[in-house]
Amino acid sequence: MEILNNQDSLWYFLPESVLILTFVVILLFDLPENWSKNRLLAPIVATIGTVLFLALSFYTQQFPEAITFHGMIINDAFTDFFRLFAGLTALITIFLSLKSKEVAQVRAEYWALLVGITLGIPMLAASNNLLMIYLALELISILSYILVGYLHNTKTSSEAAVKYVLYGATASGVMIYGLSLIFGVTGTLNAIEIRQFLISNPAEQLALFIGLLMTLAGFGYKISMVPFHMWAPDVYQGAPTPVTAFLSVGPKAAGFAILLRFIYTALTQDQGGVYVPLKYIDISTLMAVFALATMTLGNFVALQQTNIKRFLAYSSIAHAGYMLMAAAALNTEALRGVIFYMISYLIMNMGAFAVAIAVINDSGSEELSAFKGLGNRGRKGALAAVAMTLFMVSLTGLPPTVGFVGKFYLFSAVIEAKIYWLAVLGVLNSVVSLYYYAKIIKYMYFEEAKEQKPFALTGFSFPSLIVGLAAATVFFGIFWNALSYLTEISAHLLM
Amino acid sequence: MDKLPLLTIITFAPILGMIAISLIPKEKKNAIRWSALLATLPSLLGAVKIFMDFDRTTKAMQFIEGPLNWIPSFNIQYHLGIDGISVTMVILTALISTICIIASWNIEKQLKGYFILFLLLETGMMGTFVAIDFFLFFIFWELMLLPMYFLIGIWGGPRREYAAIKFFLYTMAGSVLILLVMLALYFYSDGHTFNMIALQDQSLHQGPLSSHTFRMALWWGLFIGFAIKVPVFPFHTWLPDAHVEAPTAISVILAGVLLKMGTYGFLRFNYQILPDITVDMIQVIAVLGVINIIYGALCAMAQTDFKKLIAYSSVSHMGxxxxxxxxxxxxxxxxxxxxxxxHGTITAQLFLIVGIIYDRAHHRDINGFGGLATTMPRYAVWTTLAFFAAIGLPGLSGFISEVLIFLGSFKTWPWLTTIAVSSVVLTAGYMLWTLQRVYLGKTQEKYKDFPDITRREAFCLLPLAVIVIILGVWPRPILSMMEVSLNALNQSLVPYGAHVASGLGF
Incomplete structure (x- = not known):
């Protein structure tokens, strides 16, 4: 396996370089007064930058897989996938931001921050070095803090930002202490070398375990894993809705990517598609417990929610629980599963947020009751309601939707890993989730709005996005060969 | 017969209808109704053709389509076929669906949505019975849930929301267990397959699948999943709520077709894929069956709501x-x-009959009626016929099947059968008592000018009544379709000690 020096690595870094450039350029837009008045300039540049990023990542994908920057960053199929994922997520978020009334008055820096986080996602997913992990994580986190608090004059937004910063700072502090313990035990910061060390040398088990748990605090906070999830509901509620949508998909996926990469690379040994945990730590059982706790808490607390953003926050915690099963199953099936699940989650969760933004735009209210009677509010209302129904069904995991296929993949992995208790409790969890997802459907169709006026969803592009995501939800739920192929080529870690 | 994809047509024709209806403006109500009817006709005609052409001498799958690769990476195939176990259900589904479209003619509220969902439901039901690929089966099985949820939840009675979500949650709880079993069978079978025929080959069951405990766990997963649908005591509590709140046509579908999916699942999966465990667990099935029979009948007797009474009678009859x-x-x-x-044909009639009186009186309190036979004489005749069929009067179809069941089960379970036979008295009790309270006695003043059964309503009942009478005296046409497959199924259980069960009794 090839470890490239800095100079040779630069070619691999081409896509990210474009994002860095875009980030800097957009920041300049706020300087000249007549530029900053043009509200479309920055998002257009951000879009162009992201599209270019995607195009270049297709180009670099053809390079042989390599470990770049002296072992800091790994360029493998897994990384390529997260480039694609980050780019798509960013594009949808840019679009949603343009359509949301909440962020209608933002300055250019808003778009720069979005691009910055997008940059952080593939970098985190590709990190092989503990310090690189920390840097990329902080890159995403710090920019997220600003975005969350972006609505300066809204109390909830500021409150959310403060909570986010406090939680984030604590979590990353704990994490870096954990990383230092791991470094102390193994004498290296490189994840691959950590594995090699643990295989061939005796290690201080307790210190290693504590170090790992503390590191998990950092990862867990990013993916809202119980018990590090407490920030999520408040932050999701307070942040501008498009930002919430972005946070619940993009950075979360990055968190999962690095969690899986770290566990698979540093703590397991590949034995022909089955990743056997190293002797010191039964990482499989540990993650299984975290997975179960996360999905159960998310699902049960979601039952009580009345605010659409808090509702989706707990739903996203529950989905983090499902995805965490991949960290417990430890096989190629699980890597494929989590990749498929992320794609499906991108489609259905972005869809749900898109409809939520439309509803918030229309009613000015974030309460679930704003959905009441949506199905009977004119053609646009019916359209939004049908789409939302599909997203809810998909989030529940019922066929024929992409969410079902995602669950199918993940539970396959768990069954193959023979963790039956997790499989049974996991599927029962999805029954619980049906109750609250169906509540939205019930509001939309079985109840009446206060005033049954036609739903305001104007223009062509926004409805098209919603329809497109809804169509994708069903289409990929029936014909998922293409996605299946993508997951197969992407589920490869260079280790 | 080369090579009309008959099963694909009967399964997906309703989907085409669904698309067509979604293009019709919602003001054109009659156009929507007729399109819906038209969309079910291919299925009905297909069912007739299947009835004519079905080869009654083989247990093998017929009208096979596929296997076409659908998702090669998981070896998932589009694979359809029917045998003696499923063929009658396919015919029943086509028949009941068509009748229910006609019975839904008087729906006014959000008509378009109603028929779109109805047709989607039909595709789900049909697909469940014709799929040979487990994954495909599961997709169809789950496909029914959402339309059903809406059909109960929007067009149902006063407590419709509660009933709808209860139905949804119960069925999904069952189906996730089926999903897990499906995955386990796939991963541990030699050659990784979802093919339901291939999975019957016990030599493919490798690794954990050869462990008795593991097979037992799988068997229970399937059993509970399907038992919820039947519903088997103690999983039956969703049924009275769903039936009572659902609109008439949907109650008919529920009782007529959906419940059979559970028992079909038993035969197809528990019996054929895990035969050894089925033999081990046979006492459980027998005892639960008798509990269903007696408990359902007793519950039915205690009801004052006409529809709930019929719902509990379903529990009893599925026992x-x-x-x-x-x-x-x-x-x-x-x-x-x-x-x-x-049961499909008889209970469908019963629910239609309740629907007819509910449309006129807008309540279903059995004690609130009386003497309807005088005001609606023709309606009373139809009712009497259906009631007698439900009781199992000789000469009507219910009698034949009950006698066959008792003849068979008495050999194996003499005591249990003796207890079960007593339900004949109970059934007669609640049915006749209802007949007396609703149709005989003094005519109530306010119901004096009820119009008698209309031509459309009678038209719904007519084919069902004809079938009930014909099968009552001449059951061969239907029996001959299933006989070969079922005898083979019975024979296939013998190596696992099925014969030992005889004489065990109680």
């Missing part, structure tokens, strides 16, 4: 199916599947 299946005799098995068909 007969379980008892017949548990007998491990060819009479019992044939009786069980025949009972599935007969």
């Amino acid at each position: 007969f199916v379980l008892l017949g299946m548990a007998s491990f005799t060819s009479e019992g098995l044939n009786g069980a599947v025949l009972q599935m068909f007969n």
Whole structure:
């Protein structure tokens, strides 16, 4: 396996370089007064930058897989996938931001921050070095803090930002202490070398375990894993809705990517598609417990929610629980599963947020009751309601939707890993989730709005996005060969 | 017969209708109704053709389509076919669906949505019975849930929301267990397959699948999943709520077709894929069957809501199916599947009858009626026929299947069967008592000018009544379709000690 020096690595870094450039350029837009008045300039540049990023990542994908920057960053199929994922997520978020009334008055820096986080996602997913992990994580986190608090004059937004910063700072502090313990035990910061060390040398088990748990605090906070999830509901509620949508998909996926990469690379040994945990730590059982706790808490607390953003926050915690099963199953099936699940989650969760933004735009209210009677509010209302129904069904995991296929993949992995208790409790969890997802459907169709006026969803592009995501939800739920192929080529870690 | 994809047509024709209806403006109500009817006709005609062409001498799958690769990476195939176990259900589904479209003619509220969902439901039901690929089966199985949820939740009675979500949650709880079993069978079978025929080959069951405990866990997963649908006591509590709140046509579908999916699942999966465990667990099925029979009948007797009474009678009658299946005799098995068909036709009539009176009186309190036979004489005749069929009067189809079941099960379970037979008295009790309270006695003043049964309503009942009478005297046409497959199924259980069960009794 090839470890490239800095100079040779630069070619691999081409896509990210474009994002860095875009980030800097957009920041300049706020300087000249007549530029900053043009509200479309920055998002257009951000879009162009992201599209270019995607195009270049297709180009670099053809390079042989390599470990770049002296072992800091790994360029493998897994990384390529997260480039694609980050780019798509960013594009949808840019679009949603343009359509949301909440962020209608933002300055250019808003778009720069979005691009910055997008940059952080593939970098985190590709990190092989503990310090690189920390840097990329902080890159995403710090920019997220600003975005969350972006609505300066809204109390909830500021409150959310403060909570986010406090939680984030604590979590990353704990994490870096954990990383230092791991470094102390193994004498290296490189994840691959950590594995090699643990295989061939005796290690201080307790210190290693504590170090790992503390590191998990950092990862867990990013993916809202119980018990590090407490920030999520408040932050999701307070942040501008498009930002919430972005946070619940993009950075979360990055968190999962690095969690899986770290566990698979540093703590397991590949034995022909089955990743056997190293002797010191039964990482499989540990993650299984975290997975179960996360999905159960998310699902049960979601039952009580009345605010659409808090509702989706707990739903996203529950989905983090499902995805965490991949960290417990430890096989190629699980890597494929989590990749498929992320794609499906991108489609259905972005869809749900898109409809939520439309509803918030229309009613000015974030309460679930704003959905009441949506199905009977004119053609646009019916359209939004049908789409939302599909997203809810998909989030529940019922066929024929992409969410079902995602669950199918993940539970396959768990069954193959023979963790039956997790499989049974996991599927029962999805029954619980049906109750609250169906509540939205019930509001939309079985109840009446206060005033049954036609739903305001104007223009062509926004409805098209919603329809497109809804169509994708069903289409990929029936014909998922293409996605299946993508997951197969992407589920490869260079280790 | 090369090579009309008959099963694909009968399964997906309703989807085409659904798309067509979604293009019709919602003001054109009659156009929507007629399109819906038209969309079910291919299925009905297909069912007639299947009835004519079905090869009654083989147990093998017929009208096979596929296997076409659908998702090669998981070896998932588009693979359809029917045999003696499923063919009667396919016919029943086509028949009941068409009748229900006609019975839904008077729906006014959000008509378009109603028929779109209805047709989607039909595709789901049909697909469940014709799929040979487990994954495909599961997709169809789940496809029914959402339309059903809406159909109960929007067009149902006062407590519709509660009933709808209860139905949804119960069924999904069952189906996730089926999903897990499906995955386990796939991963541990030699050659990784979802093919339901291939999975019957016990030599493919490798690794954990050869462990008795593991097979037992799988068996229970399937059993509970399907038992919720039947519903088997103690999973039956969703049924009275769903039936009572659902609009008439949907109650008919629920009782007529959906419940059979559970028992069909038993035969297709528990019996064929895990036969050894089925033999081990046969006492459970038999006892639960008898509990269903007696408990359902007693509950029915206690009801004052007409529709709830019919709902509980369904619980009771589905118990007969379980008892017949548990007998491990060819009479019992044939009786069980025949009972599935007969229950479909008879209970459909009962629910239609309740619907007719509810449309006029807007309540269903049995004690609130009386003397309807004088004001609506023709309606009373239809009712009497259906009631007698439900009681199992000789000469009507219900009698044949019940007798077959008792003949079979008495050999294996003499005591249990004796208890079950007593339900005949109970059934007669609640049915006749209802007949007396609703139709006989003094005519109530306010119901004096009720119009008698209309031509459309009678038209819904007519085919069902004809079938009930014909099968009552001449059950061969239906029995001959299932016989070969079921006898073979019964024989296939013998190596696992099915014969030992005889004489165990109680």
